[in-house]
Amino acid sequence: MHPMLNIAVKAARRAGNLIHRSTDKIDHLTITKKSHADFVSEVDRAAEQTIIQTLLDAYPDHAILAEESGAHGESDFVWIIDPLDGTTNFLHGFPQFSVSIALQHKGIITQAVIYDPTKNELFTATRGRGAFLNDKRLRVSKRIHMADALIGTGFPYTNFEHMDAYIGIFRDLMQQTSGLRRPGSAALDLAWMAAGRYDGFFETGLKVWDIAAGTLLITEAGGMVSDLSGGDTFLKTGHICAGNAEIHPKLLEIIAPHLSDALK
Ligand code: IPD
Ligand code: CA
Numbered sequence: 001m002h003p004m005l006n007i008a009v010k011a012a013r014r015a016g017n018l019i020h021r022s023t024d025k026i027d028h029l030t031i032t033k034k035s036h037a038d039f040v041s042e043v044d045r046a047a048e049q050t051i052i053q054t055l056l057d058a059y060p061d062h063a064i065l066a067e068e069s070g071a072h073g074e075s076d077f078v079w080i081i082d083p084l085d086g087t088t089n090f091l092h093g094f095p096q097f098s099v100s101i102a103l104q105h106k107g108i109i110t111q112a113v114i115y116d117p118t119k120n121e122l123f124t125a126t127r128g129r130g131a132f133l134n135d136k137r138l139r140v141s142k143r144i145h146m147a148d149a150l151i152g153t154g155f156p157y158t159n160f161e162h163m164d165a166y167i168g169i170f171r172d173l174m175q176q177t178s179g180l181r182r183p184g185s186a187a188l189d190l191a192w193m194a195a196g197r198y199d200g201f202f203e204t205g206l207k208v209w210d211i212a213a214g215t216l217l218i219t220e221a222g223g224m225v226s227d228l229s230g231g232d233t234f235l236k237t238g239h240i241c242a243g244n245a246e247i248h249p250k251l252l253e254i255i256a257p258h259l260s261d262a263l264k
């Protein structure tokens, strides 16, 4: 394993174990609201501190971009961290949440870890060296027909500006696919896309820490990732569409008629 990935795995496991241990005390946590339906708990913050500490102990000169504490330092190497993706699920005891850590080097994502502490599933990727679930090499699914496809998504909930477009896409997909799922951790959704559990995925308005690691997992598992019009702006805009090589263009085709200029 690449030494930088190894450190990221150590950080993700530490944070994941801390989160897992905290599931017994969710009724007693201090919770604050950052915006409509965006909550943060002391567990999010403690997990983030553990990750940053572990990474900076190994690489003191690297920079950090983390959801709860923002950007620190300046370097060609930037660690992009979502310490607890799926906070709403976590706070309800709904067992679908994850830790997501990516390393960006000169603008390119080179290492990725997504850890699901509930299922003890560790998803990892190094650019050019494939994606893995625990020790098993990952490949995206092989389904080719939209009618057979299972599509993952996330509902817009902090910013409702794209609601109508989203519901239009959702309605078309309900009629044309074998099912839609919204489990509630975008990072884990992308990891599951890499693992072939979904055939496609789309969401609007995500943040870079939700998707940085997951997008490398998907491309290393042989899948495609783009923004909603097939371009490569997804890390900036957070509008994202993924799929295997057959489903991805078909998903883009269904999405296209609904796109406002702001979503392109
Ligand atoms: C959220 C999750 C969710 C997605 C939201 C994110 P958080 O992250 O990834 O699946 O739909 O847009 O904000 O706030 O739980 O880290
Ligand atoms: Ca959040």
Ligand code: CA
Residues within 6 Å of the ligand: 082, 084, 085, 086, 209, 210
């Ligand atoms: Ca998140």
Ligand code: CA
Residues within 6 Å of the ligand: 044, 067, 082, 083, 084, 085, 086, 087
């Ligand atoms: Ca989070």
